[in-house]
Amino acid sequence: MFAASGCILSGGGGGQSGGTATVRVGTTNSSSDAPFFIGDKKGYFEEQGIKVEFNSFDSAAKMIAPLGNGDLDVAAGAPSAGLYNAVARGVDFKMVADKGSTPAGYGYMPLLVTSGSASSFDGYEDLEGMKVAEPAQGTATSSTLNEALKKAGLSYDDVEHEYIGFPDHVAALENGSIDASLTTEPSATRAIQTGAATRFAGTDEIYPDQQLAVVLYSGQFAQDDAEVARKFMVGYLRAVRDYNDALNNGKLAGPNAEEVISILTEFTPVKDAGLYQEMTPNGVDPNGELNLDSLEKDLQFFKDEGLLESDAVTIDGVVDTSFVEAASEELGPYEKPEEG
Known part of the structure; x- marks a missing residue:
């Protein structure tokens, strides 16, 4: 399925050495992959x-191995213990x-609560003893849940953890096999909409500005194909800015929302x-900036939970901001369109 080398060059204009660069991008086809799709569709x-x-x-998680051996150049990922353990290896x-x-x-x-539990759910303290769904152990979502529990003086171990993929949360809420969940959109x-659950609080209330998903570059792409990597980021940030243009008042309701949808x-x-149109979309910084404080907090949570194979992994060693800095400088300041 994958080629063995890094960025592939073919004849044509642009790219490295006068050729067109083929960049292999791993996606889960989720709504937060929107900038990749916008950039491709609009020719950026x-x-x-x-x-x-x-x-x-x-x-x-399945992108990590091909990203590490150079079979993928770019990937979408969530900061997680598994991600940092891969770095340690x-x-x-x-x-x-x-x-x-x-x-x-x-x-x-x-944070969703089943309809059956909603009538007796008054606050974060009522999470104690509940079965709460997360997508997997040791993900950024685990840290989100920890922040919710801390609001009531509870610990991460004060709930029963059920590890269920996001698309399966709806069925689990419907059949009552869980009491609550942290569920991403559009699930x-x-x-x-089905009446399976009610929304208690958004992630922005539980953990403001949390860095839930990131763009990853393979080391080979970032180092050996650095100019192509920079150009890819220019196209990505143009698409991110189009996506931001489509956001209005917590919905995809901006001037170009129809196009993005x-x-x-x-x-x-x-x-x-x-x-x-109905769901709450994710945020993406128009300059692609990562929230380093959030990454540090979540890394510390993984350490505290004993989920890391090595304490030597640091955020500074994993993050490279040079590509967004160069792309932002080339594109100039982002200006949000007037909201009508």
Whole structure:
């Protein structure tokens, strides 16, 4: 499926050495992959001399091995204990840009409570003893749940943890096998629409500005194909800014929202435009800046929970901000369109 080398060059204009660079991008076809799809659809990568080759995975965790051996150049990932343990084992990649975060109004992974439990659920203290769903052990979502529990003076061990993939949360909420969940969109809105659950709080309230998803570059791509990597980031940030133009008051309701929703329905499994209009979208910094404080906090949480194989891993050793800095300088300041 994958080529063995890094960025592939072919004849044509742009790219390295006068050729077109093929950049292999791993996605889970989720709504937070929107900038990749926007950049491809609107020709922003092509203008940089880049042809994007998308490779679909059913989880971000499965991208790590091909990213580490150079079979992927770019990937979408969530900061997690597994990610940092891969670094400790010598897997070479860098976190280079924001892909999903939670600024005010954009808490796209809300705390949901089953309809059966909602009537007696008055606050975070009522989470104690509940069965709470997360996508996997030791992810950024685990740290989100920890922050919710801390608001009531509870610890991470004061709930029963159920590790269930986000798309399966809806069924688990419906059949009562869990009491609550931290569920990303659009599954969260689906659960609410079916009456399976009610929304108690958005991630932006639980953990403001949490860095929930990041863009990753393979070490080979970042080092050996640095100019192509920079150009890819220019195309990515142009698309991120288009995505930000589509945001308005916590919804995809900005001036170009119809266009962005159309691209999402084309590239993702969710074909219901109405669901995209109803759900709470993720935030993405228009300059691609990562929230380093959030990454540090979550890394410390993984250490405190004994989930890391080595204490030697540091955020400074994993993050490379040079690509977003160069791309932002080239593109200039972002200006949000007037909200009508």
